Amino acid sequence: MSLMTGLDHIVLICPEIEAGTATYSSLLGREPDWQASANGAATALFTVQNTALELMAPDGDGAVADRLREIIAEKGPGLTSLAFQTDDIAETHRKLTRRGLIPGDITDGESSNQADGAARRWKRFRCSDDQTAGTKIFVLQPETAPKPVIAGSDAVSALDHIVINTPNPDRALALYGARLGLDLRLDRAAEQWGTRFLFFRTGGLTLEVIHRLDEAHAPEAPDTLWGLTWTVTDLKAAHARLDKAGLDISEIRTGRKPGSAVFTVRNGTLGVPTLFISHEER
Known part of the structure; x- marks a missing residue:
């Protein structure tokens, strides 16, 4: 049985969340189903049938916002991270430790949707960047997750x-x-x-x-x-x-x-x- 049940989401860093969200709403033909802001990062999530695209932009001041601005200044906007999904994060953490990916501690996460105050929660860890060939790789076990917005056949x-x-x-x-x-x-x-x-x-x-x-x-x-x-x-x-x-x-x-x-x-x-x-x- 595979450790991973799918790709939970892909992270795309952009300079400004409102402009980025408008760009991808137009491109994908659907509105984001989750928008949030916390700890120096603003995010917009576009959930489709088998994964999600998370736009992330610096928001305000602080270490996270500063780091996002540094990345954008150096490389421009782009894809940076893969977050895989698992049904058993403790077992996945154990096996990836044995396989040499040097995962960090399992932590709890929570996000609140700006539109309606709904909350979603998850557990996650990050593999060592030194072991993942330059791609930031996370493993996540969601407790709750947004459902895709219904969209037309041209979306x-x-x-x-x-x-x-x-x-x-x-x-x-x-x-x-x-x-x-x-x-x-x-x-x-x-x-x-x-x-x-x-x-x-x-x-x-x-x-x-x-x-x-x-x-x-x-x-x-x-x-x-x-x-x-x-x-x-x-x-x-x-x-x-x-x-x-x-x-x-x-x-x-x-x-x-x-x-x-x-x-x-x-x-x-x-x-x-x-x-x-x-x-x-x-």
Whole structure:
């Protein structure tokens, strides 16, 4: 049995929460279902069927706000963290300790929704950054969680996959497969694309770890959380919605997955390379 039941959420750091929330509400075609502010960080959560995207921005003064501003000044907005979900955080902590991920203490967390004062609670720990190839990795056991906002067929319904760039595919195999215990579905070098692909499944989505075969790499360099591919029911309607909103989008084209169609979103993503996908060509 897998330690992880899914990917609870992905963290995207942005300079200012109101602007970031407006950007992603327009992109995803849905409003955030949770907004909060505490300890120097403002957050907005967009929950879909199989995960959530958490926007995080500095809020006021303090160490956390200052650190977020430093990261944004250095790297710009972008994806920074993966938070996996488990049903048994104590056992997961024990096993990841034995697997050398040096997890920190299990702590309690709580958030209050600004809209209605509702509360959600969780337990979590963070793996050692030295062991996770430059990606901040958390493990979380929620007591309560927001439910996805009902949205139209032109809105994002789920996350198809997240793309992670790695200079060291063997390290990635060890981290995501052997140590975190995700389900390795594919390890293949595709010469036509100059890429080695590693696909890991968890909770109805894929972590697509890619290694560029035609580039020079320093094996000790960090991995990079790179891009997101969002699922929509009606790809043509989503394309029309984003076109009307003035975003720079490609034409709809046949996807690499059999029976899929995709288009690229070139702006309005806070710098995150983004695809929209439907698994029925329309």
